[in-house]
Amino acid sequence: MKIVDAQEAARLVPAGATIAISGGGYRVAPESIIAAVAERFATEGAPGDLTVIAAAMIERSRGGKGGMTTGLNRLARKGLMRRIIVSSFSRSSTHELNVGIAENAFAAYNFPMGTIVQWLRAQASGRPGLATPVGLGTYVDPRIEGGRVNAAASAPMSSVVDLAGHEMIYYPCEPVHVALVKASAADSRGNLYFDREAFSHGVLDCALAAHNSGGIVIAEVNRLVDIGDIHPRMGLIPGAIVDAVVVAPEPWEDEQDPVITGAARAELAPPDDRNLPRDLVARAVVERLPQGAMVNLGAGIPMYDVPEAARRAGRSDIYFTVEQGPMGGWPKVGGVSRNLEMIFEQQEVFHFYEGGGPDVSVLSFGQVDRHGNVNVSKFSGMLPGCGGFINIVHGIKTLFFCGTLTTGGLVEDLGETGLAVTTEGRIQRFVPDVEQITFNARGALAAGKTVTYVTDRGLFRLTPDGLELFAIAPGIELQKHVLSQIPFPVRVAADLQTMDIGLFIAGQMSGKAAQ
Numbered sequence: 001m002k003i004v005d006a007q008e009a010a011r012l013v014p015a016g017a018t019i020a021i022s023g024g025g026y027r028v029a030p031e032s033i034i035a036a037v038a039e040r041f042a043t044e045g046a047p048g049d050l051t052v053i054a055a056a057m058i059e060r061s062r063g064g065k066g067g068m069t070t071g072l073n074r075l076a077r078k079g080l081m082r083r084i085i086v087s088s089f090s091r092s093s094t095h096e097l098n099v100g101i102a103e104n105a106f107a108a109y110n111f112p113m114g115t116i117v118q119w120l121r122a123q124a125s126g127r128p129g130l131a132t133p134v135g136l137g138t139y140v141d142p143r144i145e146g147g148r149v150n151a152a153a154s155a156p157m158s159s160v161v162d163l164a165g166h167e168m169i170y171y172p173c174e175p176v177h178v179a180l181v182k183a184s185a186a187d188s189r190g191n192l193y194f195d196r197e198a199f200s201h202g203v204l205d206c207a208l209a210a211h212n213s214g215g216i217v218i219a220e221v222n223r224l225v226d227i228g229d230i231h232p233r234m235g236l237i238p239g240a241i242v243d244a245v246v247v248a249p250e251p252w253e254d255e256q257d258p259v260i261t262g263a264a265r266a267e268l269a270p271p272d273d274r275n276l277p278r279d280l281v282a283r284a285v286v287e288r289l290p291q292g293a294m295v296n297l298g299a300g301i302p303m304y305d306v307p308e309a310a311r312r313a314g315r316s317d318i319y320f321t322v323e324q325g326p327m328g329g330w331p332k333v334g335g336v337s338r339n340l341e342m343i344f345e346q347q348e349v350f351h352f353y354e355g356g357g358p359d360v361s362v363l364s365f366g367q368v369d370r371h372g373n374v375n376v377s378k379f380s381g382m383l384p385g386c387g388g389f390i391n392i393v394h395g396i397k398t399l400f401f402c403g404t405l406t407t408g409g410l411v412e413d414l415g416e417t418g419l420a421v422t423t424e425g426r427i428q429r430f431v432p433d434v435e436q437i438t439f440n441a442r443g444a445l446a447a448g449k450t451v452t453y454v455t456d457r458g459l460f461r462l463t464p465d466g467l468e469l470f471a472i473a474p475g476i477e478l479q480k481h482v483l484s485q486i487p488f489p490v491r492v493a494a495d496l497q498t499m500d501i502g503l504f505i506a507g508q509m510s511g512k513a514a515q
Helices: 006-010 031-044 071-075 096-102 113-124 203-212 277-288 306-312 346-354 389-395 441-446 478-485
Strands: 018-021 050-054 081-086 107-110 129-132 159-163 166-172 178-187 216-225 235-237 244-247 294-297 319-322 330-332 336-338 360-364 367-369 398-402 411-415 418-423 450-454 458-463 466-472 491-498
Touching (some): 006 244, 031 178, 071 096, 113 203, 203 216, 277 306, 277 398, 277 411, 277 450, 346 389
Parallel strands (some): 018 178, 050 081, 466 491
Antiparallel strands (some): 129 166, 458 466
16 A cells, blocks of 8 residues: 555546446545546546446535535546446536536436445456346336436446346446545555444445456545554455555545544434424324334435434434435434444445335435326436435335425415415426336335325325325315326325324424434
């Protein structure tokens, strides 16, 4: 192992290389090395023609703001990348990566997060490829879109095969020439430690795939330590496979907040008594979660609002988990958890989820159609990608999809009389056919899943005949506020229930705030 600066590290990346980059959002991301690669290309025109593999979108954005000229956006230059394979993109269509995709500056493929890390591990294991049933019947299925995002992605990267009578999507492996990874610290032997990280997010998969392909591993760390300074169980990548280390102090202090890395526990501030439609949806979900359930939370209302609704209700019996790896505790924006209890590696998370480990998954929806299909990956001019969504819905048997019935300028009042729609949203989120199938309702029914769609106006369930409204919000009219906002027929249950009025009143579910 040798210590180099970011510019020297960038010179180790050859033209035409396939590089695997760790991280998600702004965490566990080798930002200084990514920046140096982009700067080298801007001044020298090299390295070019790269294939970039990443488990998730990398950009330094907060609350949906910022992120331009950071992370993978730095690499979105014509000639620098030939191809990118990632589970998610920027939530902003104006950020460089999404603009480059729209302009066909490089080929873009959108595969599930768990599939990408398992594919990297298959390469590390010397296997010819990865065969998985995850994604059949969705846009990832080669018979539909094959995960191809733009016209430049004309070459298929997968095929459907028969394995002992079971259909599988098969992804042939390919060598990884360079891994760019991020760790908290490195010791004098090059061993990499993660004692100040909220999760590891595929770092080991990137490193093993590169090393076992005959490639190199370059790490960015925040500090150097002596051997023995950090417990070996905090180590994840052995120094014997690390070729170079770049030392770069972390610019954002809260990235290594001990309350989200597990180094400390804290008494959390009381949950907010905010009373927006998204809070109503979160409370309606919490009300239906079984006692003692292990619950996966996806991005959006599930990860941001459901934990706070659960804390307000005193539901410390719920064991939350998020796809980035935190287990237990109270999740929040960014896939981290406060007062977490342990952290799974990325491989283990998705093996657990795909096998149906958690009792329940709570996920957002972008669109829902007449069949009950859900789209979270491409809608309304946005290209967020699927993230780990497809892996999650594959295995977990009880699913809740959350969102408001309409969006775009929606104004609603919640209170003691229930729900009042002041200004209807411009965009209907229930549509005849989704733009892209991220969740296949027919496949879910065949697998015996229980599926509930939780909205501000009412609760729907998936049946063999499509959607059925079985509970309605007090204070609204069935035809005017629900059925007229859904452009396809929806069955109304004969015993239509009224949602609990307590869900519409801020603080009504209050118990002692769970910590």
